[in-house]
Amino acid sequence: MIRALSAGVCALVLAACGGESPPQTVTLHDDNPVNLSDWGLVTAANGALELGEGVTPYDLNTPLFTDYAHKLRTVWMPEGASAQYREGDVLDFPVGTVITKTFYYPRGTAPGRVAKAPETASERAGNGLKLDQVRLIETRLLIRDEGGWRALPYVWNAEQSEATLQRGGAVKRLTLEDEGQPRDFAYIVPDANQCKGCHATNNTTREIRPIGPKPRNLNKTYAYAEGAQNQIAKLVEAGYLVGAPAAETAPALAVWDDESAPVTARARAYLDVNCAHCHNPAGPADTSGLHLNVEAEEDAHLGVCKPPIAAGRGSGGHTYGVTPGAPDESILLFRMRSDAPDIMMPELGRSLVHEEGAALVEAWIAGMDGACRS
Amino acid sequence: MKKTMILAGLAGALGLSACGDGGDQSAGPAQEADASYQDTLRTALLDAQPGDVIEIPAGKFSFDRSLSLTTDGVTIRGQGMDETILSFADQIAGAEGLLVTASDFTIENLAIEDTIGDALKVNEGKNVVIRGLRTEWTNGPDTENGAYGIYPVQIENVLIEDSVAIAASDAGIYVGQSRNVIVRNNRAEYNVAGIEIENTIGADVYGNVATENTGGILVFNMPHLPQPGHTTRVYENRIFENNTRNFGAEGTAVASVPAGTGVIINSNDAVEIFDNEISNNKTANVIVSSYYTSGYTEQFDTADAFDPYPERIYVHGNDFAGGGGSPDNMDLQALRVLKFGPTGRLPDVLWDGYAREGGADPVLCVDNGDAEVMNLDAPNDFSDPRIVDGGADCPIEPLPAVSLAAPAP
16 A cells, blocks of 8 residues: 555656656567557657657758658667768668657647647757657657568557557548648558658668668757757767768758758758659669659759659649759659649658748759750 | 468458449449458558468458558459459559569459559569459549559569550550560550550560550650660550540650550560551551650750660551541641542551661561551651651561560469
C-alpha cells in the first residue's frame, strides 16, 4: 500500500519535472516490434515526445516536402560504433544504426486541426517535442542490419501515447489550417514496400538506404537543447562520425528558403532533395531520362528543352520538361503544382502542393537564359 | 519450394459473382466492390517471399491506394480476367494500380480497372510474364484516364500474351526500354496507342488484335534515354479501324498520332512489318516517320547519340484493305483530294520524307503487292508530296525471331 502510494507520488513528481527524468535506453531489435516505445528511441512520456539515451536529433539544409508536416529526425548508434564520412554520399552508417523521422504538425486553433506554420522553439521540449503543442502523425524507422537497411512505418494513436507498426501504411484524414482557412486532405502513410519506392535510390541494386544525411545536407547549425552547434561537429563530438573534415571545409547544400542565397542553388537543392531519389541516372525514374540530382549538368537531362517520355496526362499539354524563361510552359513545374495522383511529382509522399517550393522552381525557370527551338 | 497462398479473404468475397460477359464490364450487371480485401492483398505483397504464388479469388475488390511488390520471383494469379477484378475506382493516392520493382514476376488471369494513373507498371528487372491480364478504364476513351494499361519498362525478357487493354489515355500495352520482348495474342482497343514498343531491342509483336485505337501498333524511339531501340517484328496481327479520335494529352509522343493510323514507326530502326491484316485505318494503314514530324522541334546532328530517322523499315506480305480515305489532318485531307480525288484514298504507306543525308541504310522497303508509298516531303514543307518507288528490290534481310533467354517462369 505504501509502496504503491510512493510510486504514485514519484510519477506525479516526474510529470511535473518534464524532461528531467533519465532518458530511456535504446533497445535494438532484429524483429519488428509492434510498439514504437519498445525501441526506446522516441517515446511519448511526461507530456513530451522524449528522445532515448544517445538519440541525437538532426535537421537538413533542405528537406523533403511532406504536406507541410514538421519532422523530428534522429540518429542513434550502438556503443562504440560510428559512421564514416563520405563526401557526396550519405554517411556510411555502421550496423545497428537506427534513424527515425517523426512527422508531426503544430496544432491548429480549432480542436483536432493541424496548422501550416513554420517550426518554432515553442514546440520543442529539450531535444524532443511538447505534446500539447503538436500532433504526432507517424514515425518512420530505418534500421541498419547486417544485410542492409530495413524500413518500418509506425503510426501514432489518437491519444498520442503510442505509435504502432503499420506495414500496410495508412490514410490519415487531416484538416490543415492555412492562414486560418481549413483544408481537408488525406495524409498518406506509405506501406513498407513503398518505403523502397524512395529509399531504393538505385533501381538496379534496389538497396534501401537513407537519403537525407549526406554531409552537404547535414552541414548546418542545430539548436540542440544543450546549445547550438554545427551538426557535423556534434556527430564527431558524440563519437558518431569519423573521418569528417572541419565543418567549414565540408560542402553545404543551399537552404531552399534562404532568400539571401542564389535562386539557382536553392532550386537545385530543392530538386535534389525532393526528386533525385528517383530522378538520378540509376534511379527508378531513369526511365524518363530526367536527372534532377544536384550534380546533373544543366542540359536536356535536367529537363531543359527535353520532351517527356511517358508522362501521359502529366505533360499538361506542354512540350518540354523545362522551357527556359517560361515556367508556365514547363512540365516540371506543372507536375509540382498538381495534386492529382497521376500528374503530380513526386508520385509518393505528398497530397498537397508545396506552394513555396513551386514558387522557387518557378523563379528558377523564369530566370533561365536561352530558349527551346520552336 | 513453392508456396501457394490462397487469399480467400472473406467468405463473402467468394459469393460475389463475376460478370463473365467476355470483357465488356460496362454491359454486365453492376457489381459491388469489396473494400475489405485491400489489407489482405497488401499484406500478402509485403510478406511475399521468392517462389510465392499469391492467388486471388473470384470477386471484385476495391483499393484506395496503390499496391506495390518489391520481391523477386512472385506470381500473382486470379481466377480469370472477368472473374477476379481489382477495382481502383475509389483510389485516392498512387500513380499506379500495381507497381512492381522485381524480377521473375508473373501476373495472370485477373483485371485491373479504373486506376488513376497506370494500371500495371513493372519497372526494371528480368523475366516478366503478363498473361490473361485485362486493364481497363470502364468509362471508355477519356483524356482523364490513366496513361498506360500494361507498362513494363527496362525489362529483359518480357512476355505479354492473351491480355486485353482498353481505354488507356496513352498506350494500352506499352513496352519501354526493354530487351527480348514477345507481345502476342492480345487485344488492344479504345486506347490512344493500342500497342507501343519504345526504345526496345528485339521485340516480336504477333497474333494481336488492335482496333478502335487512335493508332493500332506503334514502334517509337525517343531521345535522352539510356537505350535506343531497334529490331522489332510486327506480324500476323489484325490491325483494323483504328479510328478513335486522339484523346491523348498534348505534349506526349502519342499526341501527334493522327486518328486512323494502323501501324506507325517513328525514329526506330530495323522494323519488319509483314503478314498482317491492316485495314480501314482512315488516315493510313502504315506511317513511317522521323522524330521531326512527331510534334517536337528539337534538332539532332550526327554527333548526337540519338538517331531521329527511321531506317531499314521492311514492309511485305501484308493484306491491306481500305484506309487512307479520311485522314485526321487537314493538310493530308487536302492532299488526298488533290492527288486522288474526292473519293480517293491515300496510299497504304505514308513516309514523312526525312532521311539521313548520305545515309547508307535505306529508310524503307515496301515489297507488298500493289501497295504504294507516298513521300509527304515534310522536310520541304510538304511542297512536293509524291508517290515514290517503295524500293521493292532493296536489300533488307528478314529479322531473326526473338527468343526469351530464360524459360517463362
